[in-house]
Amino acid sequence: MSHTLESPLLETLRAEYVALRERGLSLDLTRGKPSAAQLDLSNALLDLDLGADHRDAAGTDLRNYGGGDGLLELRRIFAELLGIPVAQLLAGNNASLQMMHDVVVHALLHGVPGGEPWVGRDAVFLCPSPGYDRHFAITQALGIRMVSIPYLADGSLDLPSIERHLADPAVKGMWLVPQYANPTGSSVDETTARALAAMPAAADDFRIFWDNAYAVHHLTDDEPAPLDILGLAAEAGHPDRFFVFASTSKITQAGAGVAFFASSPANIDWYRHHTSVQTIGPDKLNQLRHARFFGDAEGVRAHMRAHRALLAPKFALVERILGERLTGHATWTHPTGGYFVTVYAPARTATRAVELAKSIGVAVTPAGAAYPYDDDPHDSVIRIAPSMPPEADLAQAIEALCVCVLLAEAELGA
């Protein structure tokens, strides 16, 4: 189409886009990394000197091998925060994602309690979507078939669809971020949790990977206590259904924190057995540093409020700009915790909008990444991670992204 025939709107947006390109931006909204100011909140961890006192409360020298369950003092703190009995919560190394990967591998090779190895048969994971791309990367890499379960319009899980799929014995697992989900910010309420715990499943060895990565990452005064998911599961007669994961990655230092695994006594024994083949014990000195740094559960809560003071203004900024620029064109989530805002751009524009943004120096998570096999059926979802850039950069990046969404929409109509 020749330039002269273009609609005035398209022309205006093109001009805005060219002006943005001339600014030579270099901005990144891709990964939900804590900002430097957030990381500074935990600098005391770097200065903690364990030289004089490297024993736990029971007097064990933590410089040595052993202690596979993790440091009891730290497990107590996170047992309280996650609402899990301490005997059912283990502290490990630096990455919950690695635990999730290893649990899937153990399940594939050895089977979970009460089941045969998943390998060599059609094994399926249900994937509420939009979801966390790195979850989907694990199951894809390990040859597990993924089935996308779109969230309902109100952001809740499609329980009837999940229940229908569970009639298929091939369905062995489900990914789920129960609190402030990545990327929708939605949380599972108690009724939904009870339904998930009680739902009949054709596979006795069906497991829900309950990744509570954002359990304490509140952005408002409302600080809901975690659901007692293991208690609910036991009550419902499926005590072994949930594998629970969490970590301090977005509490202290991302990649240098402590990860946690929790489950039923039978699953904990199973996990202990397999990890004892992999390692002679986790990094207990890092666990000790974390226990000393926090002191107690209230110490973690206070620390998270300091994160909130840095993060909440950024989320408010994103909300304001999206409201100004995209009202009537797109919808988006209004998270009260976690790390992400999901924009639902007009259908068939997300890929183009992300591509337009990239060409003017604004990096956004690839369109489709929040779906299994990168397949967003409406090509609509764009994930925004506001934590990392300083506010001035964030404002520029969101403004630019909005222009790209509008331009992609206008091109479609042209």
Ligand code: PMP
């Ligand atoms: N789960 C979710 C839902 C996440 O968003 C992230 C970090 N982006 C992780 C797990 C990674 O956690 P870790 O650093 O403990 O591997």
